[in-house]
Amino acid sequence: MSAVLVKGARLVGGDPVDLLLDDGVVAEVGLGLSRAGAEIVSADGLVALPGLVDLHTHLREPGREDAETVETGTAAAALGGFTAVHAMANTDPVADTAGVVEQVWRLGVQAGHCDVAPVGAVTVGLRGEQMAELGSMADSAARVRVFSDDGKCVSDASLMRRAMEYVKAFDGVIAQHAQEPRLTEGAQMNEGINSSKLGLTGWPAVAEEAIIARDCILAGHVGGRLHVCHVSTAGSVELIRWAKDKGWDVTAEVTPHHLLLTDDLAATYDPVYKVNPPLRTQTDVDALRQGLADGTIDCVATDHAPHALEDKESEWGAASPGMTGLETALSVVAKAMVETGQLTWRQVAERMSHTPARIGRPDGHGRPLEVGQPANLCLVDPRAQWTVDARAMATRSRNTPYQGDTLPARVVATFLRGRPTVLDGKPA
Amino acid sequence: MKRHLLSAADLSRDDALLVLDTAEELAQLTERATVKKLPTLRGRTVVNLFFEDSTRTRTSFELAAKRLSADVINFSAKGSSVSKGETLKDTALTLEAMGSDAVVIRHSWSGAPVNLARWVKGSVINAGDGTHEHPTQALLDAYTMRQRHGRVEGLRVTIVGDVLHSRVARSNVLLLSTLGADVTLVAPPTLLPVGVESWPCETSYDLDAVLPKSDVVMMLRVQRERMGAAYFPSSREYSRRYGLDVRRVTTLKDDAIVMHPGPMVRGMEIAPEVADGVRSTIQEQVANGVSVRMAVLYLLLGGAESAIGSPE
Numbered sequence: 001m002s003a004v005l006v007k008g009a010r011l012v013g014g015d016p017v018d019l020l021l022d023d024g025v026v027a028e029v030g031l032g033l034s035r036a037g038a039e040i041v042s043a044d045g046l047v048a049l050p051g052l053v054d055l056h057t058h059l060r061e062p063g064r065e066d067a068e069t070v071e072t073g074t075a076a077a078a079l080g081g082f083t084a085v086h087a088m089a090n091t092d093p094v095a096d097t098a099g100v101v102e103q104v105w106r107l108g109v110q111a112g113h114c115d116v117a118p119v120g121a122v123t124v125g126l127r128g129e130q131m132a133e134l135g136s137m138a139d140s141a142a143r144v145r146v147f148s149d150d151g152k153c154v155s156d157a158s159l160m161r162r163a164m165e166y167v168k169a170f171d172g173v174i175a176q177h178a179q180e181p182r183l184t185e186g187a188q189m190n191e192g193i194n195s196s197k198l199g200l201t202g203w204p205a206v207a208e209e210a211i212i213a214r215d216c217i218l219a220g221h222v223g224g225r226l227h228v229c230h231v232s233t234a235g236s237v238e239l240i241r242w243a244k245d246k247g248w249d250v251t252a253e254v255t256p257h258h259l260l261l262t263d264d265l266a267a268t269y270d271p272v273y274k275v276n277p278p279l280r281t282q283t284d285v286d287a288l289r290q291g292l293a294d295g296t297i298d299c300v301a302t303d304h305a306p307h308a309l310e311d312k313e314s315e316w317g318a319a320s321p322g323m324t325g326l327e328t329a330l331s332v333v334a335k336a337m338v339e340t341g342q343l344t345w346r347q348v349a350e351r352m353s354h355t356p357a358r359i360g361r362p363d364g365h366g367r368p369l370e371v372g373q374p375a376n377l378c379l380v381d382p383r384a385q386w387t388v389d390a391r392a393m394a395t396r397s398r399n400t401p402y403q404g405d406t407l408p409a410r411v412v413a414t415f416l417r418g419r420p421t422v423l424d425g426k427p428a
Numbered sequence: 429m430k431r432h433l434l435s436a437a438d439l440s441r442d443d444a445l446l447v448l449d450t451a452e453e454l455a456q457l458t459e460r461a462t463v464k465k466l467p468t469l470r471g472r473t474v475v476n477l478f479f480e481d482s483t484r485t486r487t488s489f490e491l492a493a494k495r496l497s498a499d500v501i502n503f504s505a506k507g508s509s510v511s512k513g514e515t516l517k518d519t520a521l522t523l524e525a526m527g528s529d530a531v532v533i534r535h536s537w538s539g540a541p542v543n544l545a546r547w548v549k550g551s552v553i554n555a556g557d558g559t560h561e562h563p564t565q566a567l568l569d570a571y572t573m574r575q576r577h578g579r580v581e582g583l584r585v586t587i588v589g590d591v592l593h594s595r596v597a598r599s600n601v602l603l604l605s606t607l608g609a610d611v612t613l614v615a616p617p618t619l620l621p622v623g624v625e626s627w628p629c630e631t632s633y634d635l636d637a638v639l640p641k642s643d644v645v646m647m648l649r650v651q652r653e654r655m656g657a658a659y660f661p662s663s664r665e666y667s668r669r670y671g672l673d674v675r676r677v678t679t680l681k682d683d684a685i686v687m688h689p690g691p692m693v694r695g696m697e698i699a700p701e702v703a704d705g706v707r708s709t710i711q712e713q714v715a716n717g718v719s720v721r722m723a724v725l726y727l728l729l730g731g732a733e734s735a736i737g738s739p740e
Contacts (some may be wrong), residue, residue, distance in 0.1 A: 188538075196623030199538040199560030199598060204622070269539030313517055315537035317558065 003027070003035050004418060009043035009379055011369055012050075013345025019048065021375040024417040029371055041423070043379050046412055047345050050353040051083025051114075051376030053365050055146065055175070055253055056229060056301035057326065059085070059116070061107060062100070063092025068306040068396045070107035070116060073326070076304070076395040078113040078421035080326040081378035081411040084357070084365040085114055085304075089121040090151040096121035096132040098140035105142035113421050114414075117362045120144040122163050122174060126152050131163060138170040145361040148175035150229055151276075153211055155181050160215060164224030173225040173251075173359060176215050178236070179277065183207035188317055190263040190278045198266055200316065203278045205233040212236050216243035216250050227359055228252040230303050232277040234287030241296045251359050253301035254288050256332035257323055257401060261285075265401070271312050271319030272401050275305070278321075292351060293342040299356040302329045306397030324400045327393050330380065332402070334409035338382075345382070364417070375418035384410035394427065432552045433724055433737045434541050436563040436602035443736040444606055448571050451716070451723035458495060458719075469498035472729055475528040477519070477544075478555075479505040479535045484690060484714070485555050485565075489532045492721035498729075501528070516540060520547035530729055533557070551728045551737075559593045565689055566599035568720040570607060572709050573644055575716070576685050581608035586638050588614045588670060589648030589697055592621050592659075596689045597648060601629050612638055616670065618659040619650075635670055639679050646687040647672050647698045663696055673699040677707065685709050 003022035010016050011029075018033035019026060054077065060068035070087070077085045087104050089095035095104060101118035108116025120137035124130045126149045137144040147167060154160045154176060164174050184207045189195050191202020212228055216239060219226035228240060231252045243250045257275065262282050265273040273279060291297040305322025312319050325332075333352065337343040343351070357366020364374040387406050390398035413428075414421045420428035432438070439447070458464045474493040478486050486502065493500045503523070516535075523531055530551040533541045538558030545552040556562040570580050577583055585604055591597045591613050604611050605628035612630040613620065620631055632638050639645065650670075652663060660666045667673070672686065680686075686698075686707045694700045703710060727736045 191622050193623040193626040196621035196626065197598070199558055199595060201559075202622060269542040310515065314515055315535065315540045315543055317537035317539075 003038040004041055004415065004420065005033060005035055005038040006041045006043050006048065006379065009046050009048035011048050012349045013047050019369065021415060021418040024375055026369060026371055026373050026375050029369070041413060045381065045383065046379040047382050048369060049081065049345065049349045049378050049380060050367060050369055051365060051378055051414065051416065052081045052330065052352045053356040053360065053362065054082050054085040054302050054304070054326065055227070055299065055356045055360050056150070057085040057087055057304045058090070058306065058322070059087045059104070060306060061091065062103065064308070067308045070104065071111045072394060072396045073304070073306070074108060074111045074113035074116060075427055076326040076393060078414045078416070079394050079411060079427065080328070081330050081380065081414055082326060083114050083376040083414065083416050084117060084362045086117045086119050086146055086360050088150045089119045089148060090126055094121050094125050095119065096124050098133065098136040101137050101142040101144050102140050114416055115362055115365065117146070117360060118142045118144055119146045119148050119150070119175065122147045122149045122154050123159065128152060128154060128156055128159065131159065131166065134163070134167055134172065135170060138172060145172050146175050146227070147172055148177065148229065150175065150177045153177050153179040153181060155211070157214060157218065161218050161222055164219055164226060165222045168224055171361065173227045175227040175229050176211065177229050178208045178211035178215070180207040180210050183210070188274070189266045190280045192263065192281060194263045194266055200266065205235050205280070208233055208277055209235040209239055212239050216240070216248060219250055220246055220248040223249070225249045230255050230258065230277055230301070231288065231297055232258050232280050232284060234284045237287045237291035237296055241291070244296065251298040252296070253299050253356070254292055254297045255303045256300060256325055256329045256336070258288055259285060259292070259336040260332050261401060269316045271314060271316050272323070272399055274316055274319050274321045275323050276321035289336060289340070289342055292337065298359065299351045300329065300333055301356065302326055306395050307399050309398065312399050322399065324393070324395050324397055327395065328388060328400060328402050328407060330411060331407035331409045334382070335407055339408060375415055377415050378411055379413040381410045381412050384408065386410050431728070431737060432545050433563055433728065434545060434552065434554045435561050436566045436599040438737050439563070439603065439606065441606050444567070444570070444603060447567055447720065447723045447727060447736060448574060450727060451571055451719040454722045454726065455719040465495055465497055467497050468726055468730055469493065469496040472498045472529040473527060474498045474500050474530045474532065474725065475523050476500065476502045477523070477531050477533045478503070480556070482534050482556065485534060488714070488717040489555060489721050492718050493725055495718070496722055496725055498725070516543060517547055520544050524548050530725065553724060553728070556595050558595065560595050561599045562595040563599045563603070564717070564721055564724055565596050566603040567724065568713055568717040569600055569646065569687060569689070570603055571716045571720050572687065572713050573685070575712065576709060577643060577683070580604065583609045583643045584641055585609050585611045585644040585646065586614055586642040587611060587646045587648065588635060588672070590619045590650045590654060591615045591624070591648070592619045594648050600646065601627050605629065614638055614670065616660050636676065636679070639676055640681070642680065642684055644685055644687060645672065645680065648689070649691060649693055650697050652693070667696055671697055671699065672702050674701050677702050677705070680707070687713060689713070
């Protein structure tokens with residue numbers, strides 16, 4: 001593999017420098033670099049960010065290869081600037097054994113677009129009854145560190161406690177999908193003014209907040225590591241702020257769509273806006289932005305949830321919840337957080353790379369762009385405006401809520417250990 | 429161009445009054461005639477697309493369309509390809525290919541008529557969707573109130589029962605507030621939706637306090653399965669606190685009327701003596717339903733451009 005010389009990139013939004021990528025690492029950083037035979041990538045006006053890390057991706061393989069595969073999902077990830085994604089466990093079969101997580105991990109290696117860190121299920125079959133063999137998954141070739149029943153909540157308090165205790169033995173974290181099941185039976189959208197008018201069964205904020213409160217206290221009690229998936233309410237932000245003040249080992253993520261969209265969109269009854277947890281109110285959006293800005297919410301995670309056309313082209317109630325997000329995540333964060341002055345590019349790098357990598361522990365990701373570090377990075381044009389076209393995306397599914405919208409900032413190039421996976425905004 | 433009737437909110441005050449006036453004219457025309465059929469919609473096709481059983485509403489729409497000389501196709505989900513996994517979209521495209529001019533849809537999911545309206549070129553009329561709306565029911569209720577009281581504006585209308593799951597309540601609140609009535613919803617707190625404070629009406633938990641001030645009392649059906657979901661402890665307790673029994677009726681004003689969209693649970697939300705009493709408009713509501721639905725079909729399909737309803 002030849003060396004790559006990135007010319008004039010603004011390092012995490014700072015002054016322009018050259019980056020020499022060679023032998024998988026950042027070989028040199030400085031002005032006026034040159035290297036005979038190196039491929040030159042002009043990065044004039046582009047921002048260099050460490051390769052983005054997604055803690056929450058649904059790649060759908062094995063089981064729903066009609067909606068997404070590891071190949072198509074990781075290609076989408078690379079186009080979005082990601083160099084590592086954590087693949088959620090709710091596949092078919094469920095990723096609840098060393099065999100399945102190793103299969104997913106190998107598919108990622110074969111695809112080569114970005115690293116795939118499989119998430120292991122907390123309980124067998126996501127049924128919430130019996131702990132899966134978490135240690136075997138941790139010891140497997142896939143080196144699982146994040147465990148989650150995402151899509152379902154580990155609602156049994158005792159099981160949740162034991163899981164958080166148990167994974168301490170191998171530096172694991174339990175990523176909780178916080179949804180009290182009895183409070184959300186048949187739930188279709190945020191419970192509030194809009195649900196009352198639309199006649200759709202409400203998904204109340206308290207169903208998320210009650211579980212988060214419980215789990216934070218449990219984490220404090222057992223000294224375990226808790227990560228809260230897709231925080232969606234203002235109340236949740238307050239609870240996490242409180243738990244962090246206590247010094248408990250609690251982290252949290254927010255999705256790009258919860259930073260931008262509100263439940264007003266449900267009035268269209270277009271299931272592209274159906275997602276779990278549901279879109280909330282502007283008050284929640286404002287609190288989530290504030291929480292992400294002040295560090296209460298540690299990171300952004302996409303919850304990229306591709307669905308086949310027939311699972312979305314239906315009545316709202318019959319549709320599957322979820323939105324694609326890998327190829328729009330950075331742009332949505334730019335729109336919601338950078339353009340509003342709430343985050344700098346350096347802070348975006350923290351919340352979309354350094355911090356998620358610190359939580360998920362994928363090898364060699366989320367490192368600073370310094371000499372000797374793995375050359376995982378992306379180049380972003382912060383002044384670009386582009387129009388979202390679902391058909392032009394690499395993901396196999398079309399359920400983007402931004403279809404036809406114009407978004408700021410575009411990923412121009414992505415490098416995985418020095419090898420370009422994306423160049424000129426296209427798969428390399 | 430106005431094409432659909434998906435929500436009572438689609439109707440402006442003028443639209444709603446036009447429907448009521450048209451319904452009145454059509455009722456008079458058919459009453460006087462020996463042959464009750466009018467030639468207005470000859471050659472037009474109306475499809476009754478019912479994904480949920482409702483003999484009452486389907487028959488009412490069928491009769492309304494037939495009295496206007498439209499061709500009527502009854503497409504019920506049971507025994508059709510819908511039960512074999514055909515999607516709403518496929519059904520819509522099939523009806524479209526058959527050249528239907530209007531689809532009257534009843535569906536168990538809220539919003540299904542809105543989805544359908546994206547896939548068909550003809551008019552879509554919401555005949556009840558999930559726990560969302562049932563606009564023609566609200567129109568026939570307003571028509572009935574006007575018939576009995578001579579007006580809707582300024583009437584104090586009390587709607588009692590399972591508001592949370594009621595499409596009748598949602599459409600009535602919207603239409604009646606458009607027409608200037610004062611609506612009060614009465615229910616146990618568990619059967620009022622979170623967010624109801626944003627609706628254009630009052631709410632109360634105390635039926636006895638509200639009844640003496642009411643011109644209209646509309647009782648909603650309470651399904652017994654709500655009891656299992658712990659919305660209230662027992663049907664007996666529900667009846668005691670929110671049922672319209674013989675004693676409560678004596679507290680009503682002399683000219684107050686009692687309405688029910690049907691089907692009733694006699695002895696639960698309404699005593700049989702009340703349902704069959706002189707204040708009851710339950711039979712009139714059924715008869716008025718046909719006139720109002722004739723008016724809606726006529727106004728949506730009769731001219732080159734529809735005279736009421738939502739543009740998209």
